[in-house]
Amino acid sequence: MRKYILHNKRICLGIMLLGLLFLVAAPTYAAEEKEPIDVKEAVLGHMSDAYDWHITTWNGHHVSIPLPVIVKSQRDGKWYTFCSSRFGHDGKEVYQGFYIDPERQGKIYEEGFETRPWDISITKDVVQIWINIFILLAIFITCARWYKKRKPQDGAPGGFVGMIEVLVMSINDDLIKASIGEKHYRRYAPYLLTVFFFILVTNLMGLIPIFPGGANVTGNITITFLFATITFLFINIFGNREYWKEIFWPDVPVWMKCPVPLMPVIELFGIFTKPFALMVRLFANMLAGHAIILSLTCVIFITFQVNALVGTSLSAVSFVMILFMDLLELLVAFIQAYVFTMLSAVFIGMSLPEHHHKD
């Protein structure tokens, strides 16, 4: 009990020291930043994809990692590849007729054309994806090598490989096998396992505030759209005869399906709402987590604009809340990966109903 109080005291002391730090830093910050902070812009800007990887702004200069831009011109039909630093240090310059339009989602447009050029630039999110993939491959190749060198008689792995094994086997057995069934699950297991670990690693990397993490990848609808689409294809390509029969000729009174195909229409909608729910759930959850953390961070800067005292006191509160949110997001990162995999497995399992007779 005594130890606990001591521990608490230490935390309080830490928060107070942190506040003091803000107090010292505040005048410098107030001096350099004159214009009021646009919270919406700051939060959305941090969550959006970008052509460069912004790290910090120091004395009015943006410190960022420039990334390659790859666009196909509508003018001459050629592919242009150049560094995103060509757009100038605040991204407002025009290079070879291309410019970043802040009014239209900050995407690249071409002078004289209203439509977007073909754009497969290596953006911040793309780099983050490749970093995540590198991490995934490193983890699993390390594990696979461990197994390659050993026989079953050599016993079970411990430490990191053991942890990964437990995770893989629990997803494989308790989630995929349980939802899809012993008979068919092998066809889907690699995809679902990959999705789980990809989402998990991406979510966790998204929580790291600086390079090589921090890009909001799973909170981007493009990514969840892709996963939902692949799951949709798995469901509908490998769905068996019973599955299609339940859509077009379900076990309901005939008047509900014969003159007006009421139930078939509803079931047909169901085909699309299931993956849509998958897409939106993951996207919205990750987006919300990022948005809350970023908003709480913005509180620090806004309150310092009022005055140093308010700033210091509210920053301490904000800091505690950010800490709480970060811990919560750590949990959410796992839960969302788990839920996405589980629901995908459940939907796939529903597309493989066993033939049953009417009682």
Next chain:
Amino acid sequence: MQNMPSILTPDFGLLFWMLLAFLVVLFVLAKFAFPAITSAVEERKRFIDESLQHAREANEKLATIQAQSETLLREAREQQAQILKEAKQTGENIIAEARAKAQAEGAKDLAAAKAQIAVETENALHDIRSQVAELSLQIAEKVVRTQLGEDKAQQAYIERLLAEQERQS
């Protein structure tokens, strides 16, 4: 669409790179990583099951062997007892037989001796009788010489008297 935040609108470039990246990672993990882990775990499970099965079989075998050895031991003990009993019996039989034989032999010897004695006695008696008869005759001759002559009829008469005497005794 363009007024919405960019995270809400699917972007072709990101989709393209994401699909590529995902296919790469799916290919590598599905080919090299997950099967290695799951098959290793399954093999380990099979190995453990087999080991348990073997242990159970070995235990059963051990129990059978123990039971067999106990039976064998018991049988051996029984046989030992049996053999000892038989040996004792045989010994007793031999002794009894020997005794019986010795008795029979002794009885036979005794009988022979008795028969011999009887024959000897007979002979002796015969001798004595003839001698007595001779002696009596001589005595009687000497006595009667004077009165009687040596007569054959008289001698036969005396013989007959002697035989009667003998029968009476």
